[in-house]
Amino acid sequence: MTFTKYIKYILPAIFLLTLCACDEIDEQDRFQKVEITSGGEGSDFGAKNVLIEDFTGQRCINCPLATNTISTLQETFGHDRVIPVAIHGGDLTLAAPTGLANAIGNTYTTERGVSSKPKGEVDRTGQLLDQEKWGTAVLERIAMAAHVKLGVENVSFNADTRELSFNVNAEADLTGAQGLLQVWLTESHIRKYQATPDHNRYPQYPASGYDLNYEHNHVLRACVSAKDGDALALVAGGSDTRAYKYILESDWVTDNMSVVVIAYNAAEGVLQVIEQPVQQP
Numbered sequence: 001m002t003f004t005k006y007i008k009y010i011l012p013a014i015f016l017l018t019l020c021a022c023d024e025i026d027e028q029d030r031f032q033k034v035e036i037t038s039g040g041e042g043s044d045f046g047a048k049n050v051l052i053e054d055f056t057g058q059r060c061i062n063c064p065l066a067t068n069t070i071s072t073l074q075e076t077f078g079h080d081r082v083i084p085v086a087i088h089g090g091d092l093t094l095a096a097p098t099g100l101a102n103a104i105g106n107t108y109t110t111e112r113g114v115s116s117k118p119k120g121e122v123d124r125t126g127q128l129l130d131q132e133k134w135g136t137a138v139l140e141r142i143a144m145a146a147h148v149k150l151g152v153e154n155v156s157f158n159a160d161t162r163e164l165s166f167n168v169n170a171e172a173d174l175t176g177a178q179g180l181l182q183v184w185l186t187e188s189h190i191r192k193y194q195a196t197p198d199h200n201r202y203p204q205y206p207a208s209g210y211d212l213n214y215e216h217n218h219v220l221r222a223c224v225s226a227k228d229g230d231a232l233a234l235v236a237g238g239s240d241t242r243a244y245k246y247i248l249e250s251d252w253v254t255d256n257m258s259v260v261v262i263a264y265n266a267a268e269g270v271l272q273v274i275e276q277p278v279q280q281p
Helices: 003-020 063-077 103-111 131-142
Strands: 050-056 082-088 119-122 148-158 163-172 177-187 190-195 210-216 219-223 230-234 239-247 257-265 269-277
Touching (some): 050 063, 050 269, 063 082, 063 131, 063 190, 082 177, 082 269, 148 257, 163 177, 177 269
Parallel strands (some): 082 219
Antiparallel strands (some): 050 119, 148 163, 177 219, 257 269
16 A cells, blocks of 8 residues: 555544653553555665654753653654664753763754754754654655665674774665765663653653653764765665774673664755664574
8 A cells, every 4th residue: 555545544643643652651552553655656675764863861851751752653663664863962961971961962962953852853854843743754754765775784893892893885776866874873771860751740750850760762872974974975776885993982781782874965864774783683
């Protein structure tokens, strides 16, 4: 079934999703995964995945609600289709090593003009959105055909030197897939302080207004490529492989880390995005 036939059924679900995402949803009441068939011109690479850049902070009381929205979107569309990255930078953050803010997070937050949180940008389309609009934005992008294929290969980690190395492969099925190839490292299951929403409105959160053992996921740890990405120009049937290396900090847990690869350009936003765990099961 094509995307246009799905749309009248999915839009009401997305509307409900944005209303409910801020509240705790019982497991049996959560949305079931939605399968989206790509629209537009056909592509051997199938449908594209969607990037959510979540500008967040440990001192932001409403940021856990945005995290809930992301979790609901991933459960609805698939964890492999919706790729979130939590960017800690600027106001309402705590600096490393006690906090999760870092230099690259501060840089991206400043460059994107983030003045309040939580805010998110979906697929680099040029708009900072409140969390209530993320669902609709994801829906608009996730049904698109992908004309770029990405892969992470030959992942190797030296526990003595803490050096992570891997290759990134990019392919295209049309000429003119030009833009930038950005490579990030993220970490999940980090237990640290987080300010939490009003307990009177959201009783699932502590009455104290904070959680010392909050689980932070998809946290941006490092940019391995150039800050804005490395130049990428592909022709139909062509491919490009890049080798990357990075020395991981001593307190980063490799079992919880992932490589996030983003191919994008200014005109079209994200062409494709993938996430691959550093440690394969």
